[in-house]
Amino acid sequence: MPIKAYKLKYKKPLTAKDSTSFFYRDNDTLVLIENFIRPKGVSIPYEYKDSTFLYFYKKVAFNHKTDSIDRKTSMKYWKDDIRIFFSKSVSRKTKKKLLSFAKTITKPIDSLDINVVKKVENSNFIIYYFGDFEYEPRMVDNKNSDYYMYWNNKNQIYRNTIKLDSKIYFNEAMRINKLKEFVLQSLGHFKLRNDFSCNSYFANCHSANKQLTPLDLELLKYHYSYGICKGTDLETFENQHEKAKEQLKKNNSRINFFHTND
Template structure:
């Protein structure tokens, strides 16, 4: 389902009120008038106009709890420069150790439904599904589970002994994945193929499939900067585990408090813009808007 990513700045203006029943701080949200018509469905009335405020020659509309938003709003998620440096290298799949500002971040919008071909053993499948269950439980907006039938799936895991599900993997000698995405950079179809002659031990096949599956959750670029046991590390290890940083990066990638599906150039420009806005006043906050379409 396609959507257009839009942005809105809402002002957070606080004031205190006192009553004998409770002491509380109430918060009133304001939106610029032109932004209001983009992001809210409720028609403004004469009563609403009585609460208009004016700032820098623009009109601010008081947002009440009764006003219906046309979509959903998600608070901007802040990360420090060190984390963002690692994230950009991984998520924007740079080449030759230099960031390409034209590359885009890719993510799964819909659930990942895994189909296991006949050659994948019960033990292999059980281990992989346990792996994906842990990821789904810890990462919002990312759900991975088994599809019993190939027709109901969007991700196939198979070996050289099976039917050739993806022509681009036909001639691989070891193991690899292949993924597809739409014009919004939303991943929508994936394949993992493993050569059983190369990976004769079951434990090696399981580990390799997990590595490829993790990498394909965002078309991630593996790095030599991480510990060898990390799933984001380019280093070989038979004892990989999802590190705290792996989870943090994956959670950030799938949160909606960042701009989704954009190029690195847009990603950096938006973050710079948000930081400038937030630095002007403690009364400001930033939200991303996602229409329901």
């Protein structure tokens, strides 16, 4: 364990005896932890991505509160599978189209699945229209269609609600297209951007011809890859990539990221 982390975790002074267990690597002092029991989890090698891909990924994954970049902004992701409940106003056709869209997204993602449930109490993702029962109290006064989500202190999303104005989106095609946009955004509290082609679901522009582009799917797959640390802030994300790429360049070896089961 790095000596700084050791001092924070164990909060006790190091003695001369402790120094016999020091190990120096890459200008850092590591302290041997005796009888260490690693928590249950899995160790995954770093997944390399070039700077162009990471440029686009950071644009969408770190949803800053303002237009300025805040390096403490964290990525958000679903730890548990998504269980969608639809209000009665949502037509069967719309449900079928959205579920098909969701399955296309999750097909290449091993760590995420999306299903439909019949009872709201079994759900963690609700879709309803203006005028329906208000499933999300924080959206009661909403004047515009939107989504509202909750996440824990590990930046793991555990609940999301989409509320759509069916009068503004007055036909089924419009409703389906808008709901698809919200569903995709809700997979990571993603930020829509102006520097994506307008047919991309990550593009901040209106188009009736949105489609899941190869880049869209690759970004989603990477967001749920375990070859990166999950739920980190932008600063940590960039530092980890810098160290991992340096290790890859110097020693032609990959560092591993350990992911616990909680």
